[in-house]
Amino acid sequence: MDKIKIAVDCMGGDNAPGEIVKGCVEALKTHEDILILVGRSEIISKELSAYSYDKNRIEIVDAREVIATDEVPTVAIRKKKNSSMVVGLNLVKEGKASAFISAGNTGALLTGATVIIGRIKGVERPCLATLIPTEKGPSLLMDVGANADCKPSYLVQFAHMGAVYYENIMGKENPRVGIVNIGLEEEKGNQLTKEAHQLLKETDLNFIGNAEARDIMSNVADVLVCDGFVGNILLKFGEGFVSSLFRLIKGAIMTSIVSKIGALLCVKSLKGLVKSLDYSNVNGAPFLGLNSLVVKAHGSSDSRAVVGAISQCRSFIEKDIVNKIKEKM
Amino acid sequence: MDKIKIAVDCMGGDNAPGEIVKGCVEALKTHEDILILVGRSEIISKELSAYSYDKNRIEIVDAREVIATDEVPTVAIRKKKNSSMVVGLNLVKEGKASAFISAGNTGALLTGATVIIGRIKGVERPCLATLIPTEKGPSLLMDVGANADCKPSYLVQFAHMGAVYYENIMGKENPRVGIVNIGLEEEKGNQLTKEAHQLLKETDLNFIGNAEARDIMSNVADVLVCDGFVGNILLKFGEGFVSSLFRLIKGAIMTSIVSKIGALLCVKSLKGLVKSLDYSNVNGAPFLGLNSLVVKAHGSSDSRAVVGAISQCRSFIEKDIVNKIKEKM
Numbered sequence: 001m002d003k004i005k006i007a008v009d010c011m012g013g014d015n016a017p018g019e020i021v022k023g024c025v026e027a028l029k030t031h032e033d034i035l036i037l038v039g040r041s042e043i044i045s046k047e048l049s050a051y052s053y054d055k056n057r058i059e060i061v062d063a064r065e066v067i068a069t070d071e072v073p074t075v076a077i078r079k080k081k082n083s084s085m086v087v088g089l090n091l092v093k094e095g096k097a098s099a100f101i102s103a104g105n106t107g108a109l110l111t112g113a114t115v116i117i118g119r120i121k122g123v124e125r126p127c128l129a130t131l132i133p134t135e136k137g138p139s140l141l142m143d144v145g146a147n148a149d150c151k152p153s154y155l156v157q158f159a160h161m162g163a164v165y166y167e168n169i170m171g172k173e174n175p176r177v178g179i180v181n182i183g184l185e186e187e188k189g190n191q192l193t194k195e196a197h198q199l200l201k202e203t204d205l206n207f208i209g210n211a212e213a214r215d216i217m218s219n220v221a222d223v224l225v226c227d228g229f230v231g232n233i234l235l236k237f238g239e240g241f242v243s244s245l246f247r248l249i250k251g252a253i254m255t256s257i258v259s260k261i262g263a264l265l266c267v268k269s270l271k272g273l274v275k276s277l278d279y280s281n282v283n284g285a286p287f288l289g290l291n292s293l294v295v296k297a298h299g300s301s302d303s304r305a306v307v308g309a310i311s312q313c314r315s316f317i318e319k320d321i322v323n324k325i326k327e328k329m
Numbered sequence: 330m331d332k333i334k335i336a337v338d339c340m341g342g343d344n345a346p347g348e349i350v351k352g353c354v355e356a357l358k359t360h361e362d363i364l365i366l367v368g369r370s371e372i373i374s375k376e377l378s379a380y381s382y383d384k385n386r387i388e389i390v391d392a393r394e395v396i397a398t399d400e401v402p403t404v405a406i407r408k409k410k411n412s413s414m415v416v417g418l419n420l421v422k423e424g425k426a427s428a429f430i431s432a433g434n435t436g437a438l439l440t441g442a443t444v445i446i447g448r449i450k451g452v453e454r455p456c457l458a459t460l461i462p463t464e465k466g467p468s469l470l471m472d473v474g475a476n477a478d479c480k481p482s483y484l485v486q487f488a489h490m491g492a493v494y495y496e497n498i499m500g501k502e503n504p505r506v507g508i509v510n511i512g513l514e515e516e517k518g519n520q521l522t523k524e525a526h527q528l529l530k531e532t533d534l535n536f537i538g539n540a541e542a543r544d545i546m547s548n549v550a551d552v553l554v555c556d557g558f559v560g561n562i563l564l565k566f567g568e569g570f571v572s573s574l575f576r577l578i579k580g581a582i583m584t585s586i587v588s589k590i591g592a593l594l595c596v597k598s599l600k601g602l603v604k605s606l607d608y609s610n611v612n613g614a615p616f617l618g619l620n621s622l623v624v625k626a627h628g629s630s631d632s633r634a635v636v637g638a639i640s641q642c643r644s645f646i647e648k649d650i651v652n653k654i655k656e657k658m
Contacts, residue, residue: 070514135573145511148519182474182561185399190477190558214565217573229519230562232511236543237563241570244464244546252602253595262594269588273581277574
């Protein structure tokens with residue numbers, strides 16, 4: 001495969017530009033691709049000057065404006081034509097980059113991507129999909145925040161797109177698709193899930209029915225569909241849960257010298273587990289349903305998350321997910 | 330305070346009648362009240378025969394039918410007039426009991442309670458409220474499953490009722506009320522939370538605004554309102570999370586003899602923590618907004634959960650929560 005070009009928004013997210021630029025430089029070590037860093041060029045250059053790296057593999061594209069997290073998405077995208085986000089999305093539209101990654105304002109990224117890059121035919125709303133850890137490997141949860149209010153048909157489209165993604169990225173044929181719900185029986189749930197259940201029954205997907213929230217961590221399904229409100233709540237609750245739990249465990253252990261020693265003896269065995277439970281979405285969440293790849297990196301992304309998001313772009317492009325979704329829809 | 334009478338559905342829940350009857354007998358040790366055991370009298374008598382207890386404090390009321398978990402609530406309540414649930418609710422309506430506890434079909438219990446006992450004036454929909462563990466003591470989450478689809482006005486009513494409950498049961502004046510949401514800014518969320526936010530701003534409650542799911546475990550608010558779908562998802566996800574995590578930790582520790590020893594040294598310090606994280610809702614969830622007290626015990630309630638639910642009834646009645654909610658609404 002030819003070298004691909006990935007554009008990265010260096011101005012979006014809590015740790016921009018420092019951690020974003022750092023992550024880009026680190027990512028150069030693990031792949032062959034070319035990165036286009038988008039944002040205020042003098043700031044990016046200054047950050048880059050701290051590192052030694054292959055100058056042929058990093059390009060800078062200047063963009064003077066920045067879209068803040070609290071800006072109204074539609075207004076921001078319309079008014080800030082020279083923002084790092086709009087400039088980055090245009091690079092993809094014009095074929096100068098194969099993908100765009102941003103840790104900035106999610107709503108603005110969705111609006112911008114939909115307007116500039118456009119939706120795949122048959123997709124009413126693009127959604128954000130993310131792999132979450134479970135006891136037996138990752139499940140794909142979607143939508144995790146692009147569409148707070150959904151129609152039943154959206155959930156069916158999410159399911160089709162999620163199955164394509166899971167099958168290709170995780171290498172599992174005919175993945176199990178479930179609706180996140182509050183009961184197993186098909187008459188359980190809210191209006192949305194009840195109607196979506198009936199529609200999903202009619203598809204050729206490996207639809208396992210309702211997936212109770214209690215069973216998500218037991219890997220009850222490979223692809224879990226829900227509206228973006230519920231998905232985001234699940235994702236963020238899980239994230240907060242893990243952090244709180246580790247704080248609580250640490251606090252409890254520090255109360256006695258015996259347990260402090262005990263904890264030291266456990267560290268090695270638990271290390272892998274702690275890593276596998278990382279809910280902070282280190283690989284970013286791709287928007288599924290767009291004509292090209294756009295990845296939302298976590299707002300609090302550090303350099304490690306940027307490396308993860310870049311690596312996710314590679315697999316996504318290699319596996320030709322966009323075209324496979326187009327065929328499916 | 331006079332002895333109160335609490336009616337208990339002995340036929341509802343995964344572990345009925347064994348664990349329910351056992352819990353009733355155990356509960357006699359911790360309080361002075363009288364329990365009315367509702368269900369097939371011969372089955373209840375047989376279960377009771379295994380224990381020695383004060384026969385003056387347990388009454389049996391016969392009810393021949395049982396409402397199953399998968400029955401359609403409205404149909405079940407209308408047709409099964411002689412079910413343990415309908416008979417138990419009628420005991421409360423007729424003043425023969427002050428409260429009714431059931432681990433059976435949630436929807437049927439809500440429907441039955443609304444029809445037989447009735448709503449408090451000003452309450453459009455009763456809701457289920459439950460205390461969930463956080464890093465700094467419990468938060469009250471509501472609705473956790475009575476109303477999968479809600480209007481903004483319901484959430485405002487939940488907030489008022491929850492504040493009364495929290496203030497009286499937890500003894501904290503002017504509790505902090507938040508909406509479970511996917512962003513802090515008031516324009517974030519779905520249609521429901523955005524509208525509810527505007528309505529809650531106008532109340533005299535100590536409204537702190539949106540509570541992000543990520544911060545729930547950090548005790549961001551005392552009372553957390555949401556629709557019954559989201560609340561149930563949170564509750565069940567938290568419950569499943571804790572179970573999965575303990576399984577994973579156990580599995581990781583068992584991989585080496587060193588960590589096994591380490592874990593033994595930690596056990597004592599972690600014991601309290603494990604207990605405090607019990608998401609299985611041991612005290613049951615009261616319906617708030619009804620003219621009398623009805624408590625939904627967890628479907629998988631064991632005897633300990635029954636004891637918890639009975640003890641919750643006592644505090645609820647002692648603090649006169651129903652009348653305090655009536656005054657407030």
